[in-house]
Amino acid sequence: MARMTSMEALDAKIEKAQAQVSKTKKQYDAAVAVLSDLLDKRDALRRDEQVRAIMKSDRTYEEVLAFLGAEETGEEA
Numbered sequence: 001m002a003r004m005t006s007m008e009a010l011d012a013k014i015e016k017a018q019a020q021v022s023k024t025k026k027q028y029d030a031a032v033a034v035l036s037d038l039l040d041k042r043d044a045l046r047r048d049e050q051v052r053a054i055m056k057s058d059r060t061y062e063e064v065l066a067f068l069g070a071e072e073t074g075e076e077a
Contacts, residue, residue, distance in 0.1 A: 054064055 057064065059067070
């Protein structure tokens with residue numbers, strides 16, 4: 001009979017742990033969604049800032065592209 005009580009207690013603990021995992025997963029998913037949204041907003045702001053900097057620059061389109069291409073390959077412009 002002690003074995004049955006022990007099994008019931010273990011099952012109760014398992015159910016409690018499963019509920020906790022489910023709750024924690026929902027919080028995690030919500031936090032990931034917020035983080036993703038914030039990163040997207042930051043990236044959009046950075047793109048806008050880059051476009052404004054290019055528009056203000058006295059460099060030509062070709063010069064800007066050559067510079068950016070040189071950065072990707074590690075060459076000096």
